Amino acid sequence: MTFQGVRTRFAPSPTGYMHVGNLRTALYAYLLAKKNNGTFILRIEDTDQERYVEGAVDIIYNTLRQTGLLWDEGPDIGGPVGPYIQSQRMGMFKDYALQLVEKGAAYYCFCDKERLEEVRVVQQASGISPHYDGHCRNLTPEEIKEKLDAGVPYVIRQKVPQEGTTTFHDEVFGDITVENSTLDDQILIKADGMPTYNFANVVDDHTMGITHVIRGNEYLSSTPKYNLLYEAFGWEIPTYIHCSPVMKNATEKLSKRNGDASFQDLIEKGYLTEAVVNYIALLGWSPKGEEEIFSLEELVQEFDVSGISKSPAIFDPVKLKAINGEHIRRLPLEKFEEMALPYIRQTCKREDVNTHIIAEVLQPRTELFTDIPEQVDFIDTLPEYDIALYTHKKMKTTSETALDALKILLPVLEEIDDWTLENIHETVFAKIAELQVKNGYMLWPLRVALSGKQFTPGGGIEIAAIIGKSDSLARIKKGIVKLEAALQ
């Protein structure tokens, strides 16, 4: 089978939720493929039945679909090199391992676990780092046949050269060289005939024509052994791109165990899918230019492996939030209104309010959708408030001036027949001009009377338009009563 162009894969294990680090790896693999008009492949690595979590595969599908990381080949849609579920590929691995045995790059090992344990204990006691001692490395063909015929259980191990060094190249970390003597003769095929992860990975990646391997840098130290395997097979070595982890803080990796930062959690917390994708792209990668707000399509254009950084990046919810706010502000108003409405309705249930204006005033002030309910909680019912709110130094207002302003405003507003934002604005500003007072003289008291809050989305005029004429007048009257009572 020959392949064309760049082929990358995302190969998750279905062991639970999709955390941010995982998603970022998938993103980079997707971006690299798409940037080069290549192919993005999804392969499910489900060979560990112990850790298998029910429903985890669906989480992977849903997350990738929701974020737009659509795969060109995968378990559900098939492709030329299927199956794409590792547990369904089991037959082939042993044959590949046997090829290696013939070439002298692997060997049968009949050591049982007890012996391996003893060796390990001895090595540790003498301060040597634990590794396979090579006991079965040089068995004669006769010895092997004898044991095989006798049905002695065995594994197949990789025969790593004991001398020399192995060098591999990584696009992010450069050339890395290790002494072969530090490499273990790792098991390729287990006693049950199944491949180990590392072996299955190499064979799968090759048979699937993967050209660029993007993965976490926890695999950096096993990569020399991968290369030795590729070389033994005579296969072309893929380009490696190892990514440093996403951290929770300086010393801890972000993990699902700590409860936070699964993609789904972030969405539930009110983040936009595009903002999350945008932010995690920036965690450990930096674009060439100054711009850092990107859609997925723009990321495809901007992405370049040379921008991936070597050091771990700490996940910063504050920055995520800022980016989320930026994406929200760039939403068309109608789209924002549609998305914000469910949140608005959590605390604002009145049907007679102008939700269009609410959306308009909310959009530039929203960083997180979940912040919305608290912002509009005064609309349904006016909260009890202290008349101290009417006093504002910069506006030069006091309870006395506020009372004056409200009394002037009340009859003026009562006159308005067509209660629109424009009409209210025009009327109030006409009065301000007529009296030659500062805007704040009228508007600060108005806003306080209508909202009973120190901070609100929008000013007095917007709020009046939102809550309607009768309620506006009622709240102003209430304010007047409150102020009069206090000033007695």
Place this chain on the structure above:
RNA sequence: GGCCCGUUGGUCAAGAGGUUAAGACACCGCCCUUUCACGGCGGUAUCGCGAGUUCGAUUCUCGCACGGGUCACCA
């Protein structure tokens, strides 16, 4: 512990021997403004330490410190 990797402001980071050491978030101040935001302008703050190479190191080399990863018949 062995081996591998990393270390630029609080965070993400650019920079690749000579720079006023970009930019973003956060923070502070000012402006705009009917509050708060948005927007605009400005500010505080960074090259882990020690040697060496060099006329000159954030940038190259070595050592140290700190952090991470890895050393399974797990993936």
